[in-house]
Amino acid sequence: MARRGWLVWVVTALTAVSGCGVIGGPGGDDQDRAHQQARDALTRYDQAVRDAGGAQSFVPVGDLxxxxxxxxxxxxxxxxxxxxxxxxxxxxxxxxxxxxxxxxxxxxxxxxxxxxxxxxxxxxxxxxxxxxxxxxxxxxxxxxxxxxxxxxxxxxxxxxxxxxxxxxxxxxxxxxxxxPAIVVTPPSWDPDQPLALSIESATGATTSQQLTVAFTGSPEPGSKPCGADYRAEAVESANAVVVIVIEKRHGFGESCADVGARRTATVDLAQPLGGRAVLDVQQGMPVALTVTG
CATH class of the missing domain: 2.40.128 (Lipocalin)
Incomplete structure (x- = not known):
């Protein structure tokens, strides 16, 4: 499908491996802002579910x-x-x-x-x-x-x-x-200054408290120049889970090629995923989920 739709958009913004605009390390103002942004996204999504009658058995991802x-x-x-x-x-x-x-x-x-x-x-x-x-x-x-x-x-x-x-x-x-439609209106944002990495998809079982998300990150691990390691945190509601990916870079100020690779991170949930949607933190929109059980 192409173009925009009445439900959701998946934004897969590439982030330079130099780490500009990406949350790095534990704590800090950026991480606090990301958690607030996640809570705001859950509020919007929860309201959209209520407006659609409370059911989210069919939630398309992307343009309709x-x-x-x-x-x-x-x-x-x-x-x-x-x-x-x-x-x-x-x-x-x-x-x-x-x-x-x-x-x-x-x-x-x-x-x-x-x-x-x-x-x-x-x-x-x-x-x-x-x-x-x-x-x-x-x-x-x-x-x-x-x-x-x-x-x-x-x-x-x-x-x-x-x-x-x-x-x-x-x-x-x-x-x-x-x-009916679950209509989520994303907030305005600056794609050139992302607060956090955008997840592109998720994989997990509805009965599991672990969820793996995929995103674009550094091609190399944090042990190598221009590389990075990643971990993920979840902010949850009864209807959805927002995943925040946190980057730990090899070093700051490195001159690195603007090339990304597919990376994954696994996050622990407070409750099994169940029928909840997985949301991207940048715009609060659902991402495609592969259900493994």
Whole structure:
């Protein structure tokens, strides 16, 4: 899936291995700020769960709007900007579709869900903030209900989705069509000055009190120049876990290449993970979870 959605965004900002803007060592103001940021993220997520009726059995990760095909050269820039600005309009009648469906996970689990109408799905696509002064809107001429694969806080799943045909282009748009939505609004932040490393995914069992998170860090361990070691801390609520990754560098002021590698860290939880989401500390958004049991 591509673009923005009504639920979640996963931000995987690369952090220079020199450690700029990264929490390092025990204690300190940055670590206190990170814990406060984590608590704020839990407050926002807990409220979003309450607003959605208290259930979080299906929580997609990433953008819920997708694109099939590439924009043609003749109108590609206009169409791209119109999509980013939420300028999608309906030209004529659309298929009614069905009102119920199901989400199917790769392990065979299923969950019955309510299905959005095509017009409601388009309205959610348009619920974005963007500037598209003078660009022509995208015109939807037809819609069909299908399915799409998307990562969730419980592993990859296939969910009901609308596929939209557009006027004057072969590109089609898709939109996950599950309701109600857990809407999390991230705070404003400066990607050039991250407070902490952004986790990209998590792995763990629902019955376990250990969780492993993956992130981009130094290619080398802390025993080598420009290297770093990592540990993780968790801030928890009944609905989610925010993981803070703390870096211990080989040394400060080293001149290092701005190259990152996939690293992992394991964190101990106060309670088994259960059905809780795992959130990234930077924006408080859920990340994809691989459930091992």
């Amino acid at each position: 709007t997708g694109q099939l095909g590439d924009w043609e050269l003749a109108n590609g820039d206009n169409n791209k900007q119109a999509l980013l600005a939420g300028r999608v309009v309906v030209d004529g009648e659309l298929a009614a579709g069905q009102t119920t469906g199901q989400v199917v996970w790769e392990d065979g689990r299923t969950q019955p869900v309510a299905v959005l109408s095509a017009r409601d799905a388009i309205a959610q696509m348009n619920a974005v903030v963007g500037d598209c002064s003078g660009c022509a809107p995208l015109q939807v001429t037809a819609a069909r209900l299908t399915t799409a694969r998307i990562p969730t806080t419980r592993g990859p799943a296939t969910a009901p989705a609308w596929e939209f045909t557009l006027k004057d282009t072969a590109v089609r748009l898709t939109r996950i069509a599950v309701a």
